[in-house]
Amino acid sequence: MQRDKFFKEVENVIHPNETLVKTHCAYCGMQCGMNLRVNRATNKIIGVEPRYDWPVTVGKMCPKGVTAYQQTNHDDRILKPLIRDDASLKGTKEGFREASWNEAYDLIVKKFSELQNKYGKDSLSVFSGVSMTNEKCYLTGKFARVALGTRYIDYNGRFCMSSAAGGFLRSFGVDRGSTLPWTDIHETDCLFIAGSNTAECHPTSMFRVWNVQERGGYIIVVDPRETPIARRADVHLDLKPGTDLALANGILNLLIQKGYADKEFINNHTNGFEETKELVKEFTPEYTSELTGVAPEKIIRAAEIYGKAPNAVVMFARGIEQQHKGVDNVSGYTNMALVTGKIGRPKSGVATFTGQGNGQGGREHGQKADLLPGYRKITNPKHVEEVCKVWKITPEEMPQPGVSAYEMFELMEQKTIRGLYLLCSNPAVSAPNLNFVRSAMKNLDFMLCSDFYLSESAEFADVILPSVTWSEDEGTVTNLEGRIIKINKAQEPIGESKPDWQIQVELAERLGRGKYFSYLKTAKDIADEFRLASKGGYADYYGATWDKIDKQDGVFWPCKDENDKGTPHMFLDKKFYHADGKAKICALPYRPPAEEPDEKYPLRLTTGRVVYHYLSGNQTRRIQFLRDMCPEPYVEVHPETAKIYNMEHEERVRLFTRRGEAIYKVKITEAIRKDTVFVPYHFGHEQSINLLTIAALDPISRMPEYKACAAQLEKVEIKKVQ
Amino acid sequence: MKKRLYLELENCIGCRSCLAACTQCGGHEERNRNYVYDVNPMVNRQTMPLMCLHCVNPACARSCPAQAIQIHETGAVLSALVEKCIGCQNCTIACPYGIPKFDTEQNLMYKCDLCIDRTKDSIPPMCASVCPSNTLQWLTDEEIENKKKQFNLDNGKWVTSIPYLEGETNVKVNLPGILQGITKLF
Ligand code: SF4
Numbered sequence: 001m002q003r004d005k006f007f008k009e010v011e012n013v014i015h016p017n018e019t020l021v022k023t024h025c026a027y028c029g030m031q032c033g034m035n036l037r038v039n040r041a042t043n044k045i046i047g048v049e050p051r052y053d054w055p056v057t058v059g060k061m062c063p064k065g066v067t068a069y070q071q072t073n074h075d076d077r078i079l080k081p082l083i084r085d086d087a088s089l090k091g092t093k094e095g096f097r098e099a100s101w102n103e104a105y106d107l108i109v110k111k112f113s114e115l116q117n118k119y120g121k122d123s124l125s126v127f128s129g130v131s132m133t134n135e136k137c138y139l140t141g142k143f144a145r146v147a148l149g150t151r152y153i154d155y156n157g158r159f160c161m162s163s164a165a166g167g168f169l170r171s172f173g174v175d176r177g178s179t180l181p182w183t184d185i186h187e188t189d190c191l192f193i194a195g196s197n198t199a200e201c202h203p204t205s206m207f208r209v210w211n212v213q214e215r216g217g218y219i220i221v222v223d224p225r226e227t228p229i230a231r232r233a234d235v236h237l238d239l240k241p242g243t244d245l246a247l248a249n250g251i252l253n254l255l256i257q258k259g260y261a262d263k264e265f266i267n268n269h270t271n272g273f274e275e276t277k278e279l280v281k282e283f284t285p286e287y288t289s290e291l292t293g294v295a296p297e298k299i300i301r302a303a304e305i306y307g308k309a310p311n312a313v314v315m316f317a318r319g320i321e322q323q324h325k326g327v328d329n330v331s332g333y334t335n336m337a338l339v340t341g342k343i344g345r346p347k348s349g350v351a352t353f354t355g356q357g358n359g360q361g362g363r364e365h366g367q368k369a370d371l372l373p374g375y376r377k378i379t380n381p382k383h384v385e386e387v388c389k390v391w392k393i394t395p396e397e398m399p400q401p402g403v404s405a406y407e408m409f410e411l412m413e414q415k416t417i418r419g420l421y422l423l424c425s426n427p428a429v430s431a432p433n434l435n436f437v438r439s440a441m442k443n444l445d446f447m448l449c450s451d452f453y454l455s456e457s458a459e460f461a462d463v464i465l466p467s468v469t470w471s472e473d474e475g476t477v478t479n480l481e482g483r484i485i486k487i488n489k490a491q492e493p494i495g496e497s498k499p500d501w502q503i504q505v506e507l508a509e510r511l512g513r514g515k516y517f518s519y520l521k522t523a524k525d526i527a528d529e530f531r532l533a534s535k536g537g538y539a540d541y542y543g544a545t546w547d548k549i550d551k552q553d554g555v556f557w558p559c560k561d562e563n564d565k566g567t568p569h570m571f572l573d574k575k576f577y578h579a580d581g582k583a584k585i586c587a588l589p590y591r592p593p594a595e596e597p598d599e600k601y602p603l604r605l606t607t608g609r610v611v612y613h614y615l616s617g618n619q620t621r622r623i624q625f626l627r628d629m630c631p632e633p634y635v636e637v638h639p640e641t642a643k644i645y646n647m648e649h650e651e652r653v654r655l656f657t658r659r660g661e662a663i664y665k666v667k668i669t670e671a672i673r674k675d676t677v678f679v680p681y682h683f684g685h686e687q688s689i690n691l692l693t694i695a696a697l698d699p700i701s702r703m704p705e706y707k708a709c710a711a712q713l714e715k716v717e718i719k720k721v722q
Numbered sequence: 723m724k725k726r727l728y729l730e731l732e733n734c735i736g737c738r739s740c741l742a743a744c745t746q747c748g749g750h751e752e753r754n755r756n757y758v759y760d761v762n763p764m765v766n767r768q769t770m771p772l773m774c775l776h777c778v779n780p781a782c783a784r785s786c787p788a789q790a791i792q793i794h795e796t797g798a799v800l801s802a803l804v805e806k807c808i809g810c811q812n813c814t815i816a817c818p819y820g821i822p823k824f825d826t827e828q829n830l831m832y833k834c835d836l837c838i839d840r841t842k843d844s845i846p847p848m849c850a851s852v853c854p855s856n857t858l859q860w861l862t863d864e865e866i867e868n869k870k871k872q873f874n875l876d877n878g879k880w881v882t883s884i885p886y887l888e889g890e891t892n893v894k895v896n897l898p899g900i901l902q903g904i905t906k907l908f
Pocket residue numbers: 025026027028029030031032060061062063064065066201202203204
């Protein structure tokens with residue numbers, strides 16, 4: 001496969017009595033290659049060794065990756081099924097007792113059957129995640145539809161990648177997170193990066209990012225904060241949170257006005273240009289500046305650099321996607337590439353930084369309320385028929401589409417949904433408007449949670465099943481490039497823990513649906529069925545056999561058959577996936593954030609990650625090194641703002657919105673806008689910033705607006721002890 | 723081929739992966755041995771690693787009354803020998819960069835040994851292996867020469883062009899500001 005200039009032939013150090021198992025990181029979409037060190041006497045994972053031979057990351061890892069191995073044999077692992085008999089203890093860690101698998105399964109089957117008999121099939125729901133293999137993601141979708149027969153399945157990608165998916169589908173007719181491989185990134189001439197704190201959230205992209213500047217190229221960063229990448233950017237567009245679409249329209253207008261539009265490309269390969277051109281005319285640098293708070297000169301300079309660059313890549317992440325116009329933001333920034341024709345060739349294109357390890361693969365194969373394997377639509381009879389053939393059910397048996405992740409909690413509150421099977425996710429920390437979400441979870445008649453640690457969400461469960469970490473199972477994931485890669489098993493599951501796919505097969509058998517599941521005895525069996533189920537879909541994995549993945553250092557989808565090497569670069573033939581083969585340039589009217597600052601709530605609250613933690617922190621908060629580096633959340637405040645509120649560095653203050661409040665330490669920094677405050681979201685219970693965030697959903701992706709709402713700060717009176 | 727640790731301070735993103743990885747080297751007893759500083763945390767997000775520079779004539783070793791700090795044939799200045807270190811802490815004061823750390827429980831100095839387990843065979847040390855931003859690199863002298871040329875030495879930012887704090891070092895450092903000398907592509 002491609003070996004670029006960063007690749008060096010290096011031999012690994014193998015200590016006596018140790019074996020190295022090649023695999024990838026447990027966490028983000030970078031999926032850095034790593035070797036797990038396994039002690040041959042104990043057969044336990046004891047450490048990590050770089051994987052210099054992985055072409056994307058050449059041995060590099062962030063501190064999460066370096067310490068990821070510490071999850072496997074961690075003291076906090078759940079080793080046996082847990083049952084809680086006293087429902088009044090829901091929402092706490094209390095009252096769980098150890099049980100046998102048989103007792104736990106019996107109870108689950110009894111409760112599930114009772115609920116479905118009394119309230120119908122759809123009274124059960126499945127809430128899953130994409131920090132697990134394609135095989136598990138695929139089987140979870142099948143389990144919900146075939147074993148439980150419920151329409152209500154959705155997943156945490158709604159809080160992560162759904163806006164990118166919606167935007168790409170609209171612009172290109174296909175949703176592959178990156179139109180080009182990461183090994184192209186450092187060779188481009190301009191990176192336009194919007195709403196991505198790349199250095200903290202996808203750190204191992206940074207050696208490529210910096211190399212663009214080292215070669216004399218440019219980096220443009222759009223972010224309300226001066227993140228480590230913004231600090232060194234050639235242009236930092238420091239916009240108000242939630243105003244991206246105005247900026248995208250403003251830049252597009254300048255690109256057109258200044259003659260950077262590629263007429264030939266537009267005419268031959270796109271629709272929608274004229275209409276869009278008219279719409280963005282209004283977005284002069286001055287008007288754009290008024291809406292976004294970015295100086296007009298900077299907007300002009302950014303457009304000029306992007307326009308002039310022979311090759312350029314537009315990149316973005318949750319900053320622009322976690323808004324109630326996230327899909328429009330994605331299409332808005334994607335317009336830049338379509339209007340200038342900087343797409344469909346090496347070193348140019350569009351990419352999103354996928355958040356979760358399998359954020360790409362996990363959204364393609366049927367965990368989403370309206371999707372079936374291979375990116376098929378559950379509302380399309382032909383698609384349903386194709387999948388039914390593989391699943392050996394009739395189209396009549398296929399449930400209807402369900403609702404999105406946040407909307408499932410609304411249905412729990414209304415008692416439409418009465419039972420929940422939660423896996424691979426921690427919505428009690430990661431969902432927005434948590435006071436509501438936590439009360440909805442409490443309101444359930446029965447909740448099953450499968451996890452390897454007792455997460456904040458597991459605290460709401462009646463039964464907890466011990467699942468395995470990524471290192472105790474095998475399967476494929478699809479990284480942020482759209483490259484299907486292989487996760488390998490380095491250790492046997494500890495205690496009585498089992499992989500989620502095995503749990504689902506065993507549960508299905510007990511639910512009387514064994515004939516659809518029992519033959520799936522290994523992850524490989526599932527892989528083979530899943531490839532077949534994806535065959536002929538947009539996200540066609542049929543040709544991506546484990547063997548080929550190993551030989552080729554991964555396979556980029558689509559990969560249709562045995563001889564297909566896969567598709568590292570999308571659209572090289574300038575054919576997009578809409579029926580007429582053209583891409584869509586989208587005319588997108590600007591909308592402000594759902595909740596704008598006012599007198600009572602004058603500040604803009606935005607949230608995000610730190611380099612030391614992953615998502616809800618359920619995993620990383622337990623790792624000593626990471627906890628030492630970032631033990632608690634804080635609120636970033638500009639010194640001038642802090643002065644107005646008379647607040648000192650490290651003082652504890654109350655931050656509140658219309659939905660909730662929390663106490664945080666103040667971190668004073670000039671690296672943020674004066675009208676904006678920032679809090680990282682990795683923390684549980686009363687420290688969760690999502691107690692404050694707003695559940696304004698994008699009309700297409702149903703993504704909540706995590707990135708912008710109105711807030712207020714207040715000093716905390718310290719009551720003197722009498 | 724002899725390789726050296728090379729630091730390009732401008733690149734650091736403060737992830738502290740170098741520190742996490744330091745614990746992974748055999749013989750490091752899972753303790754990290756270097757430092758990453760926030761340069762001016764209330765102002766911006768600039769950070770930089772402070773690594774042992776493996777001085778050619780190291781003050782730490784010179785100051786040691788017990789000859790506990792040995793210099794490896796590769797030039798790496800090793801951690802104190804357990805059987806020789808008397809716990810006087812002279813080295814922690816002598817080092818101009820404050821590198822050696824002290825374990826009060828074991829009454830023993832410990833410091834970066836440049837992952838001698840690895841670097842003796844020219845395998846990159848853990849910090850440079852994982853550093854996501856290429857702040858820490860493991861390069862041949864020729865590659866370092868090329869870096870010098872690329873980064874326009876006249877801007878005075880190449881550390882070997884300014885007087886040393888403590889004599890010549892085996893580790894080569896490139897101070898922040900190097901990008902100022904780069905010619906833009908367009
Ligand atoms: S968290 Fe992401 S960047 Fe860090 S090591 Fe894991 S995959 Fe790589």
